[in-house]
Amino acid sequence: MQSAFGGIDFGTSNSTVGVIRNGRARLVALEGEQPTLPSAVFFNFEDGYTYFGRRAISDYTDSIEGRLMRSLKSVLGSTLANEKTRIKARQIGFIDIVGMFVGHLKKRLEEDAGGAVENVVLGRPVQFVDDDAAADAKAQGELEKAARAQGFRHIAFQFEPIAAALDYEQNVTREELALIVDMGGGTSDFSIVRVSPERARSNDRKADILANRGVHIGGTDFDRLLSIAHVMPELGYLTRTKDHKRNLPAAYFVDLATWQRINLVYTAKAMTDLRQIRYEAERADLVDRFIHVVEHRYGHAMAGLVERAKIALTEQSSAEVKVSLPGARFAAEITRAGLEETISGDIERVTATVKQTIADAGITASAITAVFLTGGSTAIPLAKRQILSLVPQAAVIEGDMFGSVGLGLALDAQRKYA
Numbered sequence: 001m002q003s004a005f006g007g008i009d010f011g012t013s014n015s016t017v018g019v020i021r022n023g024r025a026r027l028v029a030l031e032g033e034q035p036t037l038p039s040a041v042f043f044n045f046e047d048g049y050t051y052f053g054r055r056a057i058s059d060y061t062d063s064i065e066g067r068l069m070r071s072l073k074s075v076l077g078s079t080l081a082n083e084k085t086r087i088k089a090r091q092i093g094f095i096d097i098v099g100m101f102v103g104h105l106k107k108r109l110e111e112d113a114g115g116a117v118e119n120v121v122l123g124r125p126v127q128f129v130d131d132d133a134a135a136d137a138k139a140q141g142e143l144e145k146a147a148r149a150q151g152f153r154h155i156a157f158q159f160e161p162i163a164a165a166l167d168y169e170q171n172v173t174r175e176e177l178a179l180i181v182d183m184g185g186g187t188s189d190f191s192i193v194r195v196s197p198e199r200a201r202s203n204d205r206k207a208d209i210l211a212n213r214g215v216h217i218g219g220t221d222f223d224r225l226l227s228i229a230h231v232m233p234e235l236g237y238l239t240r241t242k243d244h245k246r247n248l249p250a251a252y253f254v255d256l257a258t259w260q261r262i263n264l265v266y267t268a269k270a271m272t273d274l275r276q277i278r279y280e281a282e283r284a285d286l287v288d289r290f291i292h293v294v295e296h297r298y299g300h301a302m303a304g305l306v307e308r309a310k311i312a313l314t315e316q317s318s319a320e321v322k323v324s325l326p327g328a329r330f331a332a333e334i335t336r337a338g339l340e341e342t343i344s345g346d347i348e349r350v351t352a353t354v355k356q357t358i359a360d361a362g363i364t365a366s367a368i369t370a371v372f373l374t375g376g377s378t379a380i381p382l383a384k385r386q387i388l389s390l391v392p393q394a395a396v397i398e399g400d401m402f403g404s405v406g407l408g409l410a411l412d413a414q415r416k417y418a
Contacts, residue, residue: 005119005417006109007409009160010102010143012073012220013185013376014402015039017109018410020418025167025407028112030105031055036402039185041101043067043087052104061301068300071220071259072098074186077129077139085263099146106150118153121413123160123405125187126214156416159212160184161191163408168372168399169195170411177210177363178370179354179394181387182405183377186221188350189214192361192368203415210361215353217346219310219377220259226334227257227306229342231321234330235293236277236286248277248287256290257306262299270294292327313339314379340382351386358390370395374404 006028007018014036017028027035031053042056045065060068067087075081075094084091110117128139144155161180168178175196182189194208202208228237237253240246252270255261264270271294278287293299302323309319313336322331358365371387371394378384379401388396400407 004113004115004117005121005413006113006117007121007123007158007163007406007411007413008102008105008109008147009123009163009406009409010073010098010105011039011123011184011402011405012071012187012218013039015101015105016403016406017105017112018403018406018408018413019109019112020410020414025170025410025414027403027406028108030108035406037105039070039072039101041069041072041097043069045088050100052101057300057304061304067263069097069263070300070303071185072101074220074260076142077132077135080260081139081142095142095146098143099149102143102147103150106147106152116151118151119413119417120147120152120154121156121158121163121409121416122147123163123409124157125184125216126159126161126189126191126212127187127216130216154417156413158409158412159189159191160187160405161189161212161214162193162209163406163412164372164374164399164404165191165193165195166200166408166411167374167404168397168408169197169200172196172200172370175199176370177368178372179358179368179391180372180374181354181378182375183350183380183383184218184375185377186216186218187214188217188353188375188377190354190357192357192363210363211357213353213357213360215349217350218375219307221346222310222339222343222377222380223259223303223307224254224257225342225346226310226339227303228254230332230334230338231302231306232257234286234323234332235290235328236281236283239281239283239286241280242282244282248281252277252290256293256299257303259300259303262303265294265299266297289328289330292325293323296325298323298325298328309334310339310380314381336381339380343380343382347382347386350383351390354387354390365391366393368394370397372397372399372404374399374401376401 030037037053040056129135161182180191192210312319
């Protein structure tokens with residue numbers, strides 16, 4: 001019987017579960033044969049069930065009545081973590097919903113293991129919250145509490161870029177000084193690690209980790225910035241009041257553009273406020289579009305269109321966000337240049353964090369022999385270009401974009417629990 005342990009990469013956008021089988025790390029099939037599961041929960045009001053991943057998103061986009069939650073990891077350490085949200089007649093805490101999702105991952109892990117699993121290594125970003133040690137510790141504690149409530153008894157944490165390094169190390173043939181770049185949906189994390197076939201057999205790797213840093217910037221931040229800059233103006237953002245004294249209030253536009261805050265627009269108070277904003281607006285027709293999007297609970301679907309446009313711009317020079325609701329018909333074109341201009345400030349913060357990681361390691365950039373890329377946001381051309389320009393001499397290795405962390409967490413769990 002296999003040892004009852006595993007590694008869980010609970011991601012902002014996607015999650016994976018890693019195990020050791022026949023001496024090798026592999027990912028558990030979480031949805032059909034898919035080893036990745038979108039980090040989404042849908043409370044279906046029509047049949048009363050709760051669904052996860054692609055099924056959750058599909059039910060929502062098929063206009064089934066219910067409530068979709070995405071980017072749940074982003075609530076950890078934030079003020080939302082202490083709040084509850086209404087699901088039909090119930091009030092459910094955001095951390096409890098995180099627990100439901102972790103519990104679903106645990107169920108898949110146990111199905112694969114053929115029995116109960118009480119030992120787990122959970123991945124975590126280098127910083128859940130930037131420059132706030134207390135909030136960062138609170139976020140880890142919230143995730144641990146959610147996992148423990150699902151039946152995990154022995155819980156350890158590992159930095160996500162270190163887990164990625166453990167996965168990368170399985171294929172190295174000589175000693176490397178590696179910069180591990182893990183840019184996901186919610187955070188960008190970096191580590192500088194010495195890896196080699198010999199070091200891979202050691203149980204104590206502390207001396208091999210030269211530096212860790214992270215910044216709370218990821219793919220969902222790029223989605224938000226794109227939506228605010230290119231889509232929200234089609235709904236009245238930055239337009240003036242009738243008296244030309246000010247712009248319309250920005251808060252609800254920002255909420256609608258932010259994955260984890262979209263549901264906050266679906267309240268009676270928000271609708272009352274939006275109708276007042278419409279009354280004051282010079283372009284009431286645009287605010288009507290906004291109200292129509294809210295009335296049809298189309299916010300997550302629209303955010304998905306923005307996300308798909310961002311992904312398309314990895315290969316294309318332009319993409320379109322097209323909304324075709326009866327009362328909200330418009331198309332917003334986004335070019336590659338527009339994407340890069342919109343996210344350039346965040347990318348500058350990311351590259352500054354990489355530079356600081358190198359400085360923390362006490363080495364020069366030229367000493368780095370390999371760059372290991374993982375996480376979906378490393379596919380963004382500007383991000384990849386700017387990071388690699390810091391270490392032009394290093395070999396570039398592209399790992400499993402969504403699976404490297406989960407695989408590395410399984411390897412770490414093997415060391416801790418086998």
